[in-house]
Amino acid sequence: MATSVTIVIAYMAMSVYAQQGAEQQEAARMAYYGTMQMDYAHYMLIAMASIVTLFFIWKTALRFTFHLRHLYAQANENQRYFARNDYHMALLKRYLVDAPLFRTRHNREFQLFHAVNLGSLPNRFQAICLAGLIAMNVSLCVLNIPFSDRKSYPELLRNRTGTLAVTNLIPMVILVGRNNPLIPLLGLSFDTWNFFHRWIARIAALEGIAHMLTFVVAEVKQSGWAALAKAIQGHRQITTGLIIIVGFVSLVLTGASPLRHAFYETFLHVHILLVLMTFVTLWYHLQDMPQQKYLLATLVLWVAELAVRLIINVYRNLIGGKTTAKVEALPGDASRITLKLARPWTVRPGQHVYICIPSIGLWTFHPFSVAWSEKQQALTDEKGLVMTQQDVVSTQTETISLLVRRRTGFTDRLYKHASKGIDGQAHLSAFVEGPYGEIHNLDSYGTVVLFAGGVGITHHIPFIRHLARGYADGVVAARRVTLIWTIKSPEHLEWVRPWMNTILQMDRRREILRIMLFITRPRSTNEIRSPSSTIEMFSGRPNIQTVLDKEIEQQIGAMGVMVCGSGALSDDVRHACRQRQVSSNIDYIEESFSW
Ligand SMILES: Cc1cc2nc3c(=O)[nH]c(=O)nc-3n(C[C@H](O)[C@H](O)[C@H](O)COP(=O)(O)OP(=O)(O)OC[C@H]3O[C@@H](n4cnc5c(N)ncnc54)[C@H](O)[C@@H]3O)c2cc1C
Ligand SMILES: *[C@@H]1O[C@H](CO)[C@@H](O)[C@H](O)[C@H]1NC(C)=O
Numbered sequence: 001m002a003t004s005v006t007i008v009i010a011y012m013a014m015s016v017y018a019q020q021g022a023e024q025q026e027a028a029r030m031a032y033y034g035t036m037q038m039d040y041a042h043y044m045l046i047a048m049a050s051i052v053t054l055f056f057i058w059k060t061a062l063r064f065t066f067h068l069r070h071l072y073a074q075a076n077e078n079q080r081y082f083a084r085n086d087y088h089m090a091l092l093k094r095y096l097v098d099a100p101l102f103r104t105r106h107n108r109e110f111q112l113f114h115a116v117n118l119g120s121l122p123n124r125f126q127a128i129c130l131a132g133l134i135a136m137n138v139s140l141c142v143l144n145i146p147f148s149d150r151k152s153y154p155e156l157l158r159n160r161t162g163t164l165a166v167t168n169l170i171p172m173v174i175l176v177g178r179n180n181p182l183i184p185l186l187g188l189s190f191d192t193w194n195f196f197h198r199w200i201a202r203i204a205a206l207e208g209i210a211h212m213l214t215f216v217v218a219e220v221k222q223s224g225w226a227a228l229a230k231a232i233q234g235h236r237q238i239t240t241g242l243i244i245i246v247g248f249v250s251l252v253l254t255g256a257s258p259l260r261h262a263f264y265e266t267f268l269h270v271h272i273l274l275v276l277m278t279f280v281t282l283w284y285h286l287q288d289m290p291q292q293k294y295l296l297a298t299l300v301l302w303v304a305e306l307a308v309r310l311i312i313n314v315y316r317n318l319i320g321g322k323t324t325a326k327v328e329a330l331p332g333d334a335s336r337i338t339l340k341l342a343r344p345w346t347v348r349p350g351q352h353v354y355i356c357i358p359s360i361g362l363w364t365f366h367p368f369s370v371a372w373s374e375k376q377q378a379l380t381d382e383k384g385l386v387m388t389q390q391d392v393v394s395t396q397t398e399t400i401s402l403l404v405r406r407r408t409g410f411t412d413r414l415y416k417h418a419s420k421g422i423d424g425q426a427h428l429s430a431f432v433e434g435p436y437g438e439i440h441n442l443d444s445y446g447t448v449v450l451f452a453g454g455v456g457i458t459h460h461i462p463f464i465r466h467l468a469r470g471y472a473d474g475v476v477a478a479r480r481v482t483l484i485w486t487i488k489s490p491e492h493l494e495w496v497r498p499w500m501n502t503i504l505q506m507d508r509r510r511e512i513l514r515i516m517l518f519i520t521r522p523r524s525t526n527e528i529r530s531p532s533s534t535i536e537m538f539s540g541r542p543n544i545q546t547v548l549d550k551e552i553e554q555q556i557g558a559m560g561v562m563v564c565g566s567g568a569l570s571d572d573v574r575h576a577c578r579q580r581q582v583s584s585n586i587d588y589i590e591e592s593f594s595w
Pocket of ligand 2: 030
């Protein structure tokens with residue numbers, strides 16, 4: 001009897017022990033999956049960083065070859081070697097780097113009806129990166145989830161998708177900053193990074209939705225809808241989760257191209273408020289979880305970017321003087337803004353600044369290309385007496401000028417304000433933030449072809465000035481620079497007249513610069529006059545391929561083709577360049593003035 005009791009007790013003890021063993025095993029298994037999901041999150045960040053690094057190495061190699069070309073070509077008339085193309089590079093440019101996703105369309109927006117555009121297509125290179133990004137996220141969400149284990153897989157899937165959604169916030173916030181260091185490092189413009197910002201956000205939102213669905217499905221399967229309804233009430237994870245999903249989905253929807261472009265300022269304000277709401281809620285949702293540190297990293301990066309902007313603004317506009325703006329209303333719906341800088345910088349081609357004019361646009365900042373810069377010497381003091389040389393240096397002021405096309409918001413109010421002023425001018429105080437951009441260098445191209453549509457000319461003028469001066473000084477490769485500018489009416493010539501006059505009078509300008517003006521809607525034919533052999537005027541639109549082929553016939557060295565104008569113009573120039581990239585060395589560069 002006693003023995004049998006002992007046996008039973010021993011057996012019971014053993015089974016408890018065994019059960020404990022099973023529980024321990026199960027706990028170890030779950031812990032293993034917990035570590036795994038954090039590992040996967042890290043792999044994702046590492047993969048992204050690796051792609052960026054590879055791209056950086058490639059870009060650095062390219063910059064180095066351009067630099068060598070620049071050094072050699074600046075002193076040599078014979079640049080025939082550089083005019084030939086490298087067959088493999090040509091294919092790469094033609095079919096990948098410069099290619100639109102399908103056929104020719106890239107920038108021209110899909111328009112539903114007037115003013116509502118459905119956005120533009122990514123180019124082939126962006127599309128491939130995006131496909132990689134999606135594939136990586138999908139595989140990391142499901143990799144090594146034991147789908148045969150009916151009981152535990154929903155929770156594992158739930159935790160995995162949630163973790164990846166939060167991890168994606170880190171690259172997402174880095175890419176949207178205007179001070180994103182990848183812009184200068186990789187020489188890719190803000191709008192390219194903004195494209196990835198939007199897609200990473202969409203992926204994170206989908207992962208968030210999957211995270212919620214796995215929870216709902218598991219709950220309903222286990223205990224039915226009634227239990228789910230009960231669980232929703234009062235459970236912190238679930239209420240915060242719901243708010244976050246609503247936040248994410250609203251962010252994605254309000255960020256859609258038509259809304260964003262039609263109501264940019266409203267979009268931006270709503271966007272920031274929604275982000276704040278979502279992130280604060282997410283903070284509570286992730287309380288006591290290791291994933292919270294990813295959100296912390298995201299917040300730190302965001303605050304750091306804002307702080308950099310604040311510092312730039314304070315440094316440029318508040319310490320050591322104020323920035324003032326002279327706004328002139330010009331014929332043809334444009335304004336010229338001349339900013340007197342308290343803290344000047346060395347203006348280089350391709351730069352843009354953000355400006356804020358509180359009396360017109362409150363706290364909003366708008367980006368504009370720097371079209372011109374000038375040092376102005378105050379030669380006389382207030383009483384009209386000539387000052388000594390020393391005083392002259394100390395009163396030197398530097399101005400930069402912007403050309404602003406009138407649209408419907410801030411730019412419209414600015415134009416109206418200036419037209420009401422004396423002589424169509426207004427003097428206002430302003431904030432200037434910058435310089436940004438400046439990612440293209442044309443110094444190593446023997447032939448430079450610049451296509452501009454309308455106000456897109458502002459982006460090209462500094463390049464023309466820089467190359468003409470560089471040619472006279474013998475420090476650039478350029479031997480032939482052609483500007484093809486398409487405008488609606490001759491009055492638009494007024495926009496750039498003072499700057500053009502200066503350029504046209506530059507030393508040895510005639511040897512290098514040719515200008516072709518296309519007027520699409522001339523009022524009469526006698527408006528179309530060609531002032532000289534180097535400045536020609538035509539009516540109608542240019543045939544891009546014909547113009548480009550003429551340049552190729554005369555090509556010296558490598559050819560750089562840059563375009564700034566409407567999406568349709570960019571697409572045409574891109575197409576024309578790709579047609580000739582296999583027979584000649586042509587690089588295509590575009591600036592779109594939007595995102
Ligand atoms: C890098 C860059 C350089 C630019 N350079 C010039 C230039 O030299 N000359 C010029 O006339 N225009 C330039 N633009 C375009 C210019 O920023 C917009 O036309 C201007 O901000 C429109 O202001 P709005 O309130 O009148 O716009 P709206 O009439 O409300 O909108 C017109 C368009 O401008 C976009 N937009 C509006 N506000 C902003 C903003 N704060 N930031 C970005 N986009 C906005 C909208 O999405 C919309 O597509 C440039 C844009 C970029 C991105
Ligand atoms: C899933 O995440 C929750 C919350 O962090 C945690 O309590 C749970 O143990 C995790 N489950 C697994 C299987 O990792």
